Amino acid sequence: MKFLLVEDNQDLANAIASRMRLDGHVIDHAEKLEDASAFVATGEYDLILLDIMLPDGDGRTFLEQHRASDLNTPVIILTARSQVSDRIGSLDLGADDYVTKPFDHAELEARCRAVLRRNSGNARTTIEVGGVVFDPLAGHLTVGGEAVKMRNRELRLLELFLNAPGKIFSKSKLADRLFSYDEDVSENAIEVYIGRLRKHLSASEAKITTLRGLGYRLDIDG
Amino acid sequence: MDSVAVSGSLRNRLVLTLISGAAVLALLLFFAVRNFAVQVAQQGQDNILDASATSMLDAATIRDGVIELDLPYSAFSMLTTSADDRVFYAILQDGEFLSGYEELKFSDSPTFQTDLIRGSGVRKISASRTLIGVNRRAELQIVLAQTQDALSKTLDQISRNAALLGLGFFALAVALSFWASSATIGQLGKLTTSVTRRGPQDLSPFTKPVPREMGPLVGSLNSLMGRLDQSLSQSEDFIAEAAHRVRTPLATVRSYAEATLQRVEKEENREAMRSMVKAIDESSRAAGQLLDHAMITFRADHLVREKIDLVDLVNDLVQRMTPIAEMKDLSLLLRGDPRVPYSGDPVLIQNAVRNLIDNAMKYGPAESSIEITVSASPTLHISVCDQGSGFPMDEIETLTSRFKRGANAADTIGSGLGLTIAQDVAMAHGGKIQLENQPEGGACVALSL
Numbered sequence A: 001m002k003f004l005l006v007e008d009n010q011d012l013a014n015a016i017a018s019r020m021r022l023d024g025h026v027i028d029h030a031e032k033l034e035d036a037s038a039f040v041a042t043g044e045y046d047l048i049l050l051d052i053m054l055p056d057g058d059g060r061t062f063l064e065q066h067r068a069s070d071l072n073t074p075v076i077i078l079t080a081r082s083q084v085s086d087r088i089g090s091l092d093l094g095a096d097d098y099v100t101k102p103f104d105h106a107e108l109e110a111r112c113r114a115v116l117r118r119n120s121g122n123a124r125t126t127i128e129v130g131g132v133v134f135d136p137l138a139g140h141l142t143v144g145g146e147a148v149k150m151r152n153r154e155l156r157l158l159e160l161f162l163n164a165p166g167k168i169f170s171k172s173k174l175a176d177r178l179f180s181y182d183e184d185v186s187e188n189a190i191e192v193y194i195g196r197l198r199k200h201l202s203a204s205e206a207k208i209t210t211l212r213g214l215g216y217r218l219d220i221d222g
Numbered sequence B: 001m002d003s004v005a006v007s008g009s010l011r012n013r014l015v016l017t018l019i020s021g022a023a024v025l026a027l028l029l030f031f032a033v034r035n036f037a038v039q040v041a042q043q044g045q046d047n048i049l050d051a052s053a054t055s056m057l058d059a060a061t062i063r064d065g066v067i068e069l070d071l072p073y074s075a076f077s078m079l080t081t082s083a084d085d086r087v088f089y090a091i092l093q094d095g096e097f098l099s100g101y102e103e104l105k106f107s108d109s110p111t112f113q114t115d116l117i118r119g120s121g122v123r124k125i126s127a128s129r130t131l132i133g134v135n136r137r138a139e140l141q142i143v144l145a146q147t148q149d150a151l152s153k154t155l156d157q158i159s160r161n162a163a164l165l166g167l168g169f170f171a172l173a174v175a176l177s178f179w180a181s182s183a184t185i186g187q188l189g190k191l192t193t194s195v196t197r198r199g200p201q202d203l204s205p206f207t208k209p210v211p212r213e214m215g216p217l218v219g220s221l222n223s224l225m226g227r228l229d230q231s232l233s234q235s236e237d238f239i240a241e242a243a244h245r246v247r248t249p250l251a252t253v254r255s256y257a258e259a260t261l262q263r264v265e266k267e268e269n270r271e272a273m274r275s276m277v278k279a280i281d282e283s284s285r286a287a288g289q290l291l292d293h294a295m296i297t298f299r300a301d302h303l304v305r306e307k308i309d310l311v312d313l314v315n316d317l318v319q320r321m322t323p324i325a326e327m328k329d330l331s332l333l334l335r336g337d338p339r340v341p342y343s344g345d346p347v348l349i350q351n352a353v354r355n356l357i358d359n360a361m362k363y364g365p366a367e368s369s370i371e372i373t374v375s376a377s378p379t380l381h382i383s384v385c386d387q388g389s390g391f392p393m394d395e396i397e398t399l400t401s402r403f404k405r406g407a408n409a410a411d412t413i414g415s416g417l418g419l420t421i422a423q424d425v426a427m428a429h430g431g432k433i434q435l436e437n438q439p440e441g442g443a444c445v446a447l448s449l
Helices: A010-022 A033-042 A059-068 A083-092 A105-119 A152-163 A171-178 A187-201 B010-059 B073-077 B149-196 B212-263 B267-301 B310-327 B346-363 B393-405 B416-428
Strands: A002-006 A026-030 A047-051 A075-079 A097-100 A127-129 A132-135 A140-143 A146-148 A206-211 A215-220 B060-063 B066-069 B087-093 B096-100 B112-117 B120-133 B136-147 B306-309 B331-336 B341-344 B369-375 B381-385 B432-437 B443-448
Touching: A002 A010, A002 A033, A010 A026, A010 A105, A010 B212, A026 A033, A033 A047, A033 A059, A047 A059, A047 A105, A059 A075, A075 A105, A097 A105, A105 B212, A105 B310, A127 A152, A132 A152, A140 A187, A152 A171, A152 A187, A152 A206, A152 A215, A152 B310, A171 A187, A171 A215, A171 B212, A171 B267, A187 A206, B010 B060, B010 B073, B010 B120, B010 B136, B010 B149, B060 B120, B060 B136, B066 B136, B149 B212, B212 B267, B267 B346, B267 B416, B306 B310, B306 B346, B310 B331, B310 B346, B310 B369, B341 B346, B346 B369, B346 B381, B346 B416, B346 B443, B393 B432, B416 B432, B416 B443
Parallel strands: A002 A026, A002 A047, A047 A075, A075 A097, B331 B369
Antiparallel strands: A127 A132, A132 A140, A140 A146, A206 A215, B060 B066, B087 B096, B087 B136, B112 B120, B120 B136, B306 B341, B369 B381, B381 B443, B432 B443
16 A cells, blocks of 8 residues: 655654554655645555644645645545644544554554545455465455455454464564553463464465474465 | 522612612602692682772771761672681771671781681781771771681692692603513513523623623623633643643653664563553553543533433443443443433533442443443433442442542542542532442443433
């Protein structure tokens, strides 16, 4: 996915960009509304992340102009303002969603996913390995031609493995990706999810291997 | 408005002044008219008495040195009145009583006198004539008196009419004074209406023309509103600016910490990063809720009611919160009536319900559902129920009293402020929140409006 990030705080922008690149997305960063307009004019984006308070104006003005043009790139607003005061205004102007700073990256990711799912008609990126067809955006899994119904955490866990087959994930790393920081997660919980995932994948060539003391790894047989 | 200290009433004062003025004027009018009438009537009687006395004197002659006086009939007939007034007379020659009523005394000046004869008030005239005959010169004096029954009858009638005139004048003046004071006070009333009719957010100056006397009042009202507007927008800007200043660096640190957590392998470092993220979350939640609370207090004080559909409103919220709920494998279920129209502040209500759903997501177990009901019966309410362990029975009461006491205790931030916000919003709309545990388990919070 290709994202445009409009954010004047260099540090925050770097942090968001590096985190999103980790998930395999392409990020262009604009510091000003002027740059943002130039980026939008020359490139095509799947999603725009837009800050409200920018040095050369209000992000909502950009949003208004953007909506007035024919481009229908979905926009998620990053706002530092009080949630009470800005909510209605931003959504009225045509933002698809917004997150309040500081945000949980998982929340931003979830919101991006939800917005993309609502807006995507074409261009689906599906992952196909060892008899497994996975559409991360729609959250559809097909194993051996049969659709499998999965819960959200199972989906995210599977996506982690499918994005990096052969990579070892420690239990605590997996826990950090699946649970928010205010939840008390026992290592058992991870084992439960791994167990469920194994069951879903049982009909395919994809196998989750336990590496004692290290973690888990996705192996594709054959 | 009901707390304004009232001292007297402008209208009453004005009406009272005008009416007492009118009463004095009416009395003056009454006496003036009556006095004038009395004078005119008295003048009439005096003229007739004078004419009568003159004709009597004219009839006197000296013949052969003897005074002859044949009282003419006309002298008495002209004194005839509708009230059969009695006439008394006395004829004197050179101060010596000749004929008539002896008790009538001659008096040269004044000519006309009011006197009492045989118990009746009379008007009397003293007239004299010098008769000159051959070797004879005599002074003939006549005193003529007439009772005043007809006159007093006329005077009574005139007094009645004068009183009626005075009363009529008074009644007219009273009506006028009511009208005048209403018209004057009405200007104030108009100003009051246009102040009350304004929305709580409308602090623009008054531009409608007002009477000159009200100019200074409206002027100072305008300048007060100008200052208020400035300080209100300053405090709103301040809240927004404070949020920006606090949240942006927190967001930066949090994002870095999260990104670093993805790369760090060593368990103790990971634990440290996790604690860092947790601490950031805690402080940002506290800052956020404090700012939200400030904004909510601000809006609740200046409640602007709009016509809204609560189902629409809550549905928007549920849609928005679904991605977060999904991350925890929680499902949000919206139940209840298809449409619940209400008049309230949508921003406040949404914030209150969001806090309730936030709480439910915090305490609900994974892979459970949170039920949100919007219904107009039996009372208009929005309830949020989770399937967690519910409120500790012994704490339900203290939870209520805790946020009733307010959220100023530092240790209640985070857990206490969410419910406080919901409570404040409910109260601003004249409602309340109720905490209870469902019989089958799980906490339920109902926001009734």
